[in-house]
Amino acid sequence: MKKQAFNIAICAAGLVCMAIGITLSAKENAGVLKNIPHLPGLLTSLSFGALFSGLRRVRRCRALSKDPRAAKEFEIAAKDERNAAIRDKAKAQAFDFMLAAYAAMLMLLLLTNAETFALGVLTIVYLLFIAIYVYCASKYQKKM
Amino acid sequence: MKNRLEEIRKQRGLRQEELAEALLVSRQTVGSLENGRYNPSILLAFKIARYFGMCIEDIFIYEEEN
Numbered sequence: 001m002k003k004q005a006f007n008i009a010i011c012a013a014g015l016v017c018m019a020i021g022i023t024l025s026a027k028e029n030a031g032v033l034k035n036i037p038h039l040p041g042l043l044t045s046l047s048f049g050a051l052f053s054g055l056r057r058v059r060r061c062r063a064l065s066k067d068p069r070a071a072k073e074f075e076i077a078a079k080d081e082r083n084a085a086i087r088d089k090a091k092a093q094a095f096d097f098m099l100a101a102y103a104a105m106l107m108l109l110l111l112t113n114a115e116t117f118a119l120g121v122l123t124i125v126y127l128l129f130i131a132i133y134v135y136c137a138s139k140y141q142k143k144m
Numbered sequence: 145m146k147n148r149l150e151e152i153r154k155q156r157g158l159r160q161e162e163l164a165e166a167l168l169v170s171r172q173t174v175g176s177l178e179n180g181r182y183n184p185s186i187l188l189a190f191k192i193a194r195y196f197g198m199c200i201e202d203i204f205i206y207e208e209e210n
Contacts, residue, residue, distance in 0.1 A: 082173040
């Protein structure tokens with residue numbers, strides 16, 4: 001029940017974002033958005049993501065509440081240690097690839113004289129990924 | 145790591161689905177264990193051994209790598 005309330009809240013947040021996005025994209029509000037002209041588009045995209053993800057979750061939750069056997073199977077599949085190992089391995093490989101791709105992208109942007117602000121933000125985010133990785137590795141060294 | 149899981153399961157007349165349900169794992173996990181594609185955690189190995197009333201060594205065969 002708590003989960004379903006959370007799913008409905010996601011849908012509601014999506015609808016609110018959509019309403020704000022559409023309102024801001026109206027021509028008469030153009031003055032407000034002088035410095036952030038892409039905000040309405042960003043909000044609308046986010047709203048679609050939240051709304052459809054929320055609706056999918058609501059539907060799945062409803063279907064599982066009607067079929068206890070399917071709900072049990074779903075719970076087992078979610079907790080299954082092999083599935084967890086597969087997920088972790090896939091995430092680890094995707095992270096390795098992301099670091100390499102991100103570094104290549106930074107180099108490319110640097111060589112193409114991209115805007116300093118964008119380059120700075122991307123570099124900080126890249127360093128943040130590495131810092132989180134080092135922090136987690138050190139935490140698990142102590143824990144395990 | 146090799147194991148006798150399939151042999152023991154068949155001896156007991158169990159289907160993969162039934163064993164999976166008893167162990168609270170997916171049927172695919174039981175299949176992968178039987179094929180030797182996946183090595184279980186020590187917890188799952190104990191769970192399997194307890195379920196069949198056997199020792200871990202009776203089910204899972206440890207082979208030292210060269």
